[in-house]
Amino acid sequence: MRTELTKLAAGQANVQGAVAEVREGVSSLLGSKGARSPMNRQTSPSPTAGKPQEPKMLNPPVAPPEVRPPPDGNSLSPAHEDDDLKRCETKASNVSKKPSMCGPDPEEEQAALRVMLCEAETYEESERRRKEALRNKCKFVSDYIKTMDCFQFEMWLDTLMGAIIAINAIFIGIQMDHDDGTTMWLCFDSLFSIIFITEISIKVRLHGFCGHFCGKTRASNIFDASLVFIDLCSLILVIGFPDVAESEMKDVPAASLFRIIRLLKLARLLRLLRSEVFKDLLSMIQGMMGGFPTLIWSMVLFFLVVYVMSLLFKEFFGKHPVDQVYEYFNTVPRSMLTTFRCAFGDCSSAGGMPIFEHVQDHYGAFFSVFYCLFVFTLTVGLMNVIAAIFVESTMTAANAMEFAKKDARMRDVCLWNTRMTALVRLLVRQDGSLQLSGNISDNAQNVSNLVVDNSVIDAIVKTEEGCQALLDLDLGMGDHPYLSDILDADNVGTCKIPEFIDGIRRLRGDPRRSDIVCVDLMVRVLQRQ
Structure with a gap:
């Protein structure tokens, strides 16, 4: 064992010598690089310059470090030998993992x-x-x-405010169930109030004060401003005087509830939309608006009938204190309420018993027959007449509004000019005989003298742009395949541009009685010749 320890000590000495030689080699290498640079030509001589140097290895073999014998010279125990060997292996692995000094x-x-x-x-x-x-x-x-002009900007503003109004309506519903008086709900109310005040300020800035509150839409604008003012006063009272607000406004509905009525402003936005998705909704809204006068008069008629019948019931059943009968007809207002309920089939007492069962028991079967005639006349006769007249007036109003919309499209000069220019440009491009230089308006004379074949008209009708232009001019898809034959009045197979424009103008809209009269007069002139 002593011999092995001696060998390990010698190996460690060799490793230390090799490491020293590597360091000297790296130092000399760095010194030679510095000597080549113009700034470091004079350097101090190396202490080993005069000695012969052995060749140096960059990565010398790693030997285990020296393990020194114990001071007493005795042999090591197996446990000490294992510990020393582990320390030697750890040092050797650390030496092998050191980075290279060369860069x-x-x-x-x-x-x-x-x-x-x-x-x-x-x-x-x-x-x-x-x-x-x-x-x-x-x-x-x-x-x-x-x-953007004023109308377009106001339309975008109304669209944005419509979304905010809908969000506010949802928020009001949530607040009614979960309002615990915390600051969060007050902050949300203040935020919505600031947004609505900003909306009114922007519109007043656009139209002026008189233009906004005295113009065509003054009624809705004043109503909106009133709601915002009420809500602002409520917020000031809650923030500035919380004790007064809690005691005085405990049973008063929140003024923010009136903001839901602002959702009716969305009907103005729907009228501006041309999408087919809102066609049925627009028809219903317009029908209700048109049938509203009929609805008012039907309410007046129904009120008169109920009032007359309530007076009769008060006279018959409101004089004698009969159980389950007298209390429902003892006064005229109470008799009117009971008569109104009976007209719609809810003629029962607070306990759920039919009132006229007690009437029959105390007053006889005559009044039961009278009640049956009253209900039959009111429900089958009056209600159906009112419903029929209301439906008729609603349909009339919807048709009138649809006719007004079509008439506005027929009178739209910009729509006519843009769509006809697109069709004429397609005809010139498809024909190919006329080369336009610059704008088409600069070549109006040449375009007016152009004669196109019927096949050219059939070709542009099949294109997407031409078909859409004809649809915008209210020419149905059923007339498109026969358009060239319709416009070729003299049956020569060609059509001039002015004839094409005049024919499209005559084809627009619904057939009128004047068209038939015009043809009849022309035929009479031909017969005279």
């Missing part, structure tokens, strides 16, 4: 630098493009807002 390869440094610069440039370019895109979007939105 990284220059090519690797250049590659890493190139990758770093490329990634930085890519990130900077993406950030520049993102900022430029955001700047362009902001510029587009700003330019679009600047070019």
Whole structure:
């Protein structure tokens, strides 16, 4: 064992000598590099310059470190030997894991630098493009807002406020069930009030004070301003005088509840939408608005009938104190309420017993027959007549509004000019015989003299742009395949541009009696010739 320890000690000495030689070699290498540089030509001589040097290895073999014998010279125990061997192996592994003293390869440094610069440039370019895109979007939105007229801006504002009104309505429903008097609900109420005040301020800024509150929509504007004012006063009372608000307004409905009525403003937005999705909804709203006068008069008629019958019931059943009868007809208002309930089939007492069962027991079967005649006449006769007249007036109002909408489209000069210009441009492009230079308005004379074949008209009708233009001009899909034959009045197979425009104008809208009379007069002129 002593011999093995001696060998280990010798190996450790060799390792230490090799490490010292490696350090000297690295120092001399760094010194030679410094000597080549123009700034470090004069250096101090190395202490080992005059001595012969052995060749140095960059990675010398690693030997286990020396394990010293115990001071008393005795042999080591097996446990001490194992511990010393483990320490030697740990030191050897640490020596092998030390990084090289020569530094990284220059090519690797250049590659890493190139990758770093490329990634930085890519990130900077993406950030520049993102900022430029955001700047362009902001510029587009700003330019679009600047070019919007007052009507378009108000339509966008009403759309936004419609969404906020709907959110506020949902919030009111949640607040009614979970309002515990905390600051959170008060903050939400204040936020909605600020938004509504801002809306009124913007509209007053657009139209002026007189234009907003004295214009065509003054009724709805005054109503909106009143709701906002009531809500603002309620908030001021709650914030400034919480004790008074809690005692005085405990049983008063919140003024914010009136904001739900602002949802009726959404009907104005629906009228501006041209989507087919809202067609049925618009028809119902317009029908209700048109049939509202009929509904009012039907209410008046029904009130008169109920009032007369309640007077009769008061006279018959409101004089004698009969159990389960007298208390429902003892006064005229109470008799009117009972008569109204009986007219709709709810003629029962508070306990659920039919009132006229007690009437029959105390007054005889005559009044039961009278009650049956009253219910039959009111439900089968009066109600059906009112419903029929209301439906008729609603349909009449809906048809009148639809006719007014079509008439407005027929009188829309901008719609006519843009769609006809698109059709004429398609005819010129499809024909190919006329080469336009500049705008089509600069070549109006040449376009007016152009004669196109019927096949050209059939071709543009089949295109998507031409078909959509004809639909916008209220020409149905059923007339598109026969359009060339309809416009070719003299049956020569060609059509001039003025004839094409005049024919499209005559085809627009529904057939009228004047069209038939015009044809009849033309035939009479031909017969005279």
